[in-house]
Amino acid sequence: MKRVYLHPVPVRIWHWIHALGILLLVLTGFQLRFADHLHWISFRTAVVVHAWIGILVSLDFLLWLGYYLGTGKIRVYLPRAYDLLKGAWKQARYYAYGIFVGEENPFHPEPENKFNALQKMTYLAIMGLLVPLQVITGILLLNTGKFAGIIEALGGLKVVDAVHVVLFYVFAAFIIAHFYLASLGPTFWSHFKAMITGWEEEPEEG
Amino acid sequence: MGRLALAGLLLLGANALPLFAVENDECLACHSDPELVKVLPNGDTLSLFVDEEKFAASVHGINELSCTDCHSDIEELNYDAEVPHPVPLQPVDCSMCHDEEAEAYAQSIHAQLREAGKDAPSCAQCHAYHYTKYLYADNVQDLENKFCLRCHDPYRFHAWLPQKATHFRHVMCTVCHAEGVSPQVHLRVFDRKSDRFVPGHELLQVLNLSEDEFLETYDANSNGILDLTELEHLKAALHGKGIHAVFFGEMGVELTPEVHRVTKAKAVQTCESCHQPGATNLQQVVFVLSKPTGEAEFFEVDPKVLTSPEVSNFYLLNATRIPLLDRIGLVVLFLGLAFALGHGVLRFLTSPLRRKKGEKS
Numbered sequence: 001m002k003r004v005y006l007h008p009v010p011v012r013i014w015h016w017i018h019a020l021g022i023l024l025l026v027l028t029g030f031q032l033r034f035a036d037h038l039h040w041i042s043f044r045t046a047v048v049v050h051a052w053i054g055i056l057v058s059l060d061f062l063l064w065l066g067y068y069l070g071t072g073k074i075r076v077y078l079p080r081a082y083d084l085l086k087g088a089w090k091q092a093r094y095y096a097y098g099i100f101v102g103e104e105n106p107f108h109p110e111p112e113n114k115f116n117a118l119q120k121m122t123y124l125a126i127m128g129l130l131v132p133l134q135v136i137t138g139i140l141l142l143n144t145g146k147f148a149g150i151i152e153a154l155g156g157l158k159v160v161d162a163v164h165v166v167l168f169y170v171f172a173a174f175i176i177a178h179f180y181l182a183s184l185g186p187t188f189w190s191h192f193k194a195m196i197t198g199w200e201e202e203p204e205e206g
Numbered sequence: 207m208g209r210l211a212l213a214g215l216l217l218l219g220a221n222a223l224p225l226f227a228v229e230n231d232e233c234l235a236c237h238s239d240p241e242l243v244k245v246l247p248n249g250d251t252l253s254l255f256v257d258e259e260k261f262a263a264s265v266h267g268i269n270e271l272s273c274t275d276c277h278s279d280i281e282e283l284n285y286d287a288e289v290p291h292p293v294p295l296q297p298v299d300c301s302m303c304h305d306e307e308a309e310a311y312a313q314s315i316h317a318q319l320r321e322a323g324k325d326a327p328s329c330a331q332c333h334a335y336h337y338t339k340y341l342y343a344d345n346v347q348d349l350e351n352k353f354c355l356r357c358h359d360p361y362r363f364h365a366w367l368p369q370k371a372t373h374f375r376h377v378m379c380t381v382c383h384a385e386g387v388s389p390q391v392h393l394r395v396f397d398r399k400s401d402r403f404v405p406g407h408e409l410l411q412v413l414n415l416s417e418d419e420f421l422e423t424y425d426a427n428s429n430g431i432l433d434l435t436e437l438e439h440l441k442a443a444l445h446g447k448g449i450h451a452v453f454f455g456e457m458g459v460e461l462t463p464e465v466h467r468v469t470k471a472k473a474v475q476t477c478e479s480c481h482q483p484g485a486t487n488l489q490q491v492v493f494v495l496s497k498p499t500g501e502a503e504f505f506e507v508d509p510k511v512l513t514s515p516e517v518s519n520f521y522l523l524n525a526t527r528i529p530l531l532d533r534i535g536l537v538v539l540f541l542g543l544a545f546a547l548g549h550g551v552l553r554f555l556t557s558p559l560r561r562k563k564g565e566k567s
């Protein structure tokens with residue numbers, strides 16, 4: 001067994017607040033948008049809970065940003081020239097074919113390079129673009145009265161809300177795919193365990 | 207209000223007492239003096255000035271009420287006396303003409319508290335009695351500023367209501383606070399370029415239309431209801447004339463006497479009465495063309511426009527969601543699910559391949 005320390009404490013704290021937060025935001029989001037069909041909790045409770053968790057996840061995003069920028073480790077999210085074509089191709093081929101026939105995963109995580117090419121691109125798009133967009137539209141929607149000027153300048157409440165809603169569906173879909181992909185480690189739970197203990201275990205080769 | 211009944215009553219009144227009527231000019235001979243004051247028992251002074259022009263422009267001036275229609279305990283002026291009429295005068299009884307309003311008011315919390323000795327308002331404390339205008343043209347913010355907000359700070363209450371600023375900006379207090387009103391969604395033209403509401407008469411001028419021509423022109427299918435395409439045409443026409451129109455939506459009430467039946471105990475507190483597709487409060491949608499007098503023309507609008515992106519700034523969570531977004535969302539969700547399930551099933555089906563390979567090595 002080879003052990004690699006992949007996820008330092010701040011990353012693990014960030015991640016699980018984020019994961020639980022997003023999950024609850026998606027669930028309360030469904031309640032808010034379909035209060036006429038769903039009756040899990042009252043509309044008012046959903047509004048209040050969604051708002052507080054939204055604030056928590058926004059602060060959590062700042063934790064992530066601060067940590068990765070502060071330590072310079074943000075590099076693990078930035079695709080290198082190799083990743084853009086060759087790495088991405090190899091990884092995509094692995095997921096589409098190799099994994100079925102028992103080929104070895106072409107990527108081996110190390111602390112300085114812990115994401116494969118596809119992970120880098122996805123995570124960068126999510127953490128660099130989609131989450132900030134969701135946080136910003138969310139903050140505007142927290143007080144549409146006070147932010148009326150900004151909202152109007154962005155094209156109106158329905159426009160800001162449309163961005164928030166489409167991203168909400170993207171996150172809902174992402175959670176499913178992300179959970180599935182995270183289970184593709186050496187064993188079903190190994191990546192999940194790694195995100196809890198920090199240590200990724202890989203079977204020794206050869 | 208029974209407008210016809212009122213007009214009839216006025217005519218009757220005018221016919222019955224034509225000879226004895228005191229002309230407004232007679233009163234104004236003294237009361238147009240800005241210096242004229244009365245000293246109250248507590249030492250304060252009360253101005254007795256009445257602004258003739260503002261009175262003439264008021265709803266009562268337009269309807270040619272005389273001073274003594276309201277100050278009805280003055281039957282004649284006796285110029286021999288120091289003050290040519292009795293003082294103090296009886297408080298004016300608005301219910302002489304506005305009986306339905308008075309009836310609704312009598313059932314309000316204001317009337318109850320007033321009876322209990324509190325200084326809760328009666329008609330004249332809320333309305334600028336001499337200078338009141340028609341109130342149809344006012345938007346929610348104007349109405350709130352003219353009335354409830356003068357005396358109440360709503361932020362001190364409503365702890366249960368999230369986003370108070372949003373609600374107070376878009377929902378007239380009486381939507382929740384007056385029993386028996388008919389809430390209406392009002393759509394008005396807001397010009398993004400000049401950053402203001404465009405009054406109805408200005409719109410007609412810009413479009414070069416008379417009031418009667420407006421509906422004829424924009425109700426293309428002549429069903430008396432403005433629908434989405436028709437509003438889009440209106441918007442395009444305004445755009446052509448340099449007005450960057452957005453349809454500003456807000457929740458007001460039909461101005462009926464019931465607005466006076468202000469209640470606390472029975473105020474609306476259930477979110478679902480508004481935040482639900484097809485909620486009763488969203489059934490009536492009208493386009494407002496205001497006039498300088500404070501009157502307005504209301505044109506019925508198809509409630510479906512509320513769920514279109516066109517009414518871009520009026521969005522009630524859940525209630526006026528855009529269906530297209532959820533169709534896109536469903537596709538996105540489906541893709542996520544199909545990927546995970548499809549890949550998982552393939553992995554399961556191909557597991558014999560991998561086992562074989564494992565045995566070989």
Ligand code: HEM
Nearest residue numbers: 011019022023123126127171174175178179182191192195
């Ligand atoms: C929109 C919501 C989510 C986002 C944006 C997100 C994002 C991420 C990111 C950026 C990483 C890399 C962590 C790092 O920086 O070291 C990661 C890893 C991980 N996440 Fe999430 N996550 C979300 C929700 C979830 C949820 C709901 C779960 C649990 C069901 C979960 C489970 C995991 C696991 C097990 C890992 C480690 C495995 C790996 O490297 O792929 N995530 N996630």
